[in-house]
Amino acid sequence: MKTDTIAAVATAMAGSGIGIIRISGDDAITVADSVFQMKSGRKLSEMPTHTVHYGYVHDGEEVLDEVMAVLMRGPKSYTREDTVEIDCHGGVYVVKRVLETVLLHGARLAEPGEFTKRAFLNGRIDLSQAESVMDMIQAKNEFALKSSMKQLTGFVSETIREIRAEVLHEIAYIESALDDPEHISLEGYPSRLRAVVEEISGRIEKLLADSDNGRILKEGISTVIVGKPNAGKSSLLNTLVGEERAIVTDIAGTTRDVLEEQINLNGILLNVTDTAGIRETEDVVEKIGVQRAKEYLKDADLVIYVVDTSTELDENDFQIMELLSDRNAIILMNKSDLESKTDAAEIKKRLDKRIISVSAKERTGMDELEAAIREMFLHGQVSFDDEIFITNVRHKAALQAALDSLRLVVQSIEDGMPEDFYSIDLMNAYGELGSIIGEAVEDDLVNEIFSKFCMGK
Ligand code: GDP
Numbered sequence: 202m203k204t205d206t207i208a209a210v211a212t213a214m215a216g217s218g219i220g221i222i223r224i225s226g227d228d229a230i231t232v233a234d235s236v237f238q239m240k241s242g243r244k245l246s247e248m249p250t251h252t253v254h255y256g257y258v259h260d261g262e263e264v265l266d267e268v269m270a271v272l273m274r275g276p277k278s279y280t281r282e283d284t285v286e287i288d289c290h291g292g293v294y295v296v297k298r299v300l301e302t303v304l305l306h307g308a309r310l311a312e313p314g315e316f317t318k319r320a321f322l323n324g325r326i327d328l329s330q331a332e333s334v335m336d337m338i339q340a341k342n343e344f345a346l347k348s349s350m351k352q353l354t355g356f357v358s359e360t361i362r363e364i365r366a367e368v369l370h371e372i373a374y375i376e377s378a379l380d381d382p383e384h385i386s387l388e389g390y391p392s393r394l395r396a397v398v399e400e401i402s403g404r405i406e407k408l409l410a411d412s413d414n415g416r417i418l419k420e421g422i423s424t425v426i427v428g429k430p431n432a433g434k435s436s437l438l439n440t441l442v443g444e445e446r447a448i449v450t451d452i453a454g455t456t457r458d459v460l461e462e463q464i465n466l467n468g469i470l471l472n473v474t475d476t477a478g479i480r481e482t483e484d485v486v487e488k489i490g491v492q493r494a495k496e497y498l499k500d501a502d503l504v505i506y507v508v509d510t511s512t513e514l515d516e517n518d519f520q521i522m523e524l525l526s527d528r529n530a531i532i533l534m535n536k537s538d539l540e541s542k543t544d545a546a547e548i549k550k551r552l553d554k555r556i557i558s559v560s561a562k563e564r565t566g567m568d569e570l571e572a573a574i575r576e577m578f579l580h581g582q583v584s585f586d587d588e589i590f591i592t593n594v595r596h597k598a599a600l601q602a603a604l605d606s607l608r609l610v611v612q613s614i615e616d617g618m619p620e621d622f623y624s625i626d627l628m629n630a631y632g633e634l635g636s637i638i639g640e641a642v643e644d645d646l647v648n649e650i651f652s653k654f655c656m657g658k
Pocket of ligand 1: 428429430431432433434435436437535536537538539559560561562563
């Protein structure tokens with residue numbers, strides 16, 4: 202039987218310089234091959250078992266970390282399955298990125314204790330050995346659980362409980378109707394159920410969006426600064442960074458390369474990409490800059506549009522505004538120390554975003570900019586510690602899985618499937634949501650024991 206491939210961070214996240222990602226299962230080596238590039242150019246799958254290899258982990262676009270990969274073919278591994286362990290060196294954030302990349306390439310996130318569960322199921326260790334491993338890590342696990350509970354304060358766990366109660370209600374209704382069709386009718390039920398499921402799905406989507414805000418807080422807001430040449434983008438970046446790093450010139454179009462800076466704005470991290478001005482151009486070098494700028498725009502959490510108020514708005518500005526209409530953007534009216542030739546009303550008409558008057562040169566308006574970003578991304582201060590992140594990823598995966606199951610319910614309704622189809626997917630959603638707040642649906646012995654393990658063990 203083919204087993205699916207699981208992955209998790211096998212080391213403590215807090216305070217450790219390196220992190221090990223463990224991948225186990227039939228496709229472990231294939232998954233590793235798709236994210237790990239050996240220095241020698243060879244493939245991990247061509248290598249003999251129990252060997253260590255040096256190389257890079259990449260996400261298809263960029264190199265994430267320099268790593269060592271340990272190859273252990275089953276049955277000589279902890280789980281008795283093919284296993285690859287990736288030793289990362291880049292700290293918590295990088296370890297997380299590497300894990301996410303592995304998950305995108307065919308592995309799924311391991312349940313707590315799942316590696317040990319597999320070791321047990323594959324006859325590698327017996328139950329009492331498994332239990333002694335459990336004892337050893339229990340203390341740490343309690344800490345992790347506490348962190349995860351801490352994160353699930355109030356609103357989130359309450360919402361999940363409410364949603365679960367609604368889901369359970371529907372399951373119970375369907376079951377009783379199927380049991381006792383004489384007294385409980387399913388007439389018109391599918392469309393009622395559909396409304397309930399859609400409402401619930403919306404709430405889960407909101408929770409997922411919030412978890413992205415969590416990501417943004419922890420990893421930084423990916424920010425792109427745009428504006429026509431000479432608007433003052435480099436100057437703004439310098440002002441924000443607080444030192445002269447970008448090259449400031451007054452020849453149009455000289456900031457040709459894309460610069461990246463991480464800026465800490467009183468606790469908010471901005472990962473800023475400064476780009477060549479977006480505009481139509483014949484210059485090849487500039488074209489690359491512009492093209493890349495457009496690409497960066499697509500992925501940005503935040504776009505800062507710098508307007509040169511000492512000149513009149515022109516075609517460049519109009520084009521930029523058009524690109525920004527569906528983006529999270531802030532408009533900076535720069536060079537407020539000079540006489541204004543820009544019609545703010547015209548901007549407002551074309552692009553309905555927050556407008557702030559600044560001078561990159563005199564360093565004014567920066568507090569307003571900070572406040573606007575804070576408002577946009579932080580609805581109340583949230584604090585993170587390293588131990589929380591792993592549960593975060595798990596919570597997110599469970600929410601996503603619940604949402605997927607609910608979508609299947611809607612699909613079944615649309616396809617006119619019989620009612621017992623709905624309950625299967627509702628039950629799945631119920632289970633996934635329960636796993637977030639620690640309430641499992643099934644509690645057979647094996648699951649009970651292994652669910653007490655922490656991730657990656
Ligand atoms: P970029 O092409 O958008 O990166 O623009 P730069 O940052 O290179 O700035 C172009 C020119 O405008 C430089 O001479 C800057 O000194 C000037 N500049 C930028 N911001 C301001 C400002 O707020 N006030 C004034 N007076 N000049 C500015």
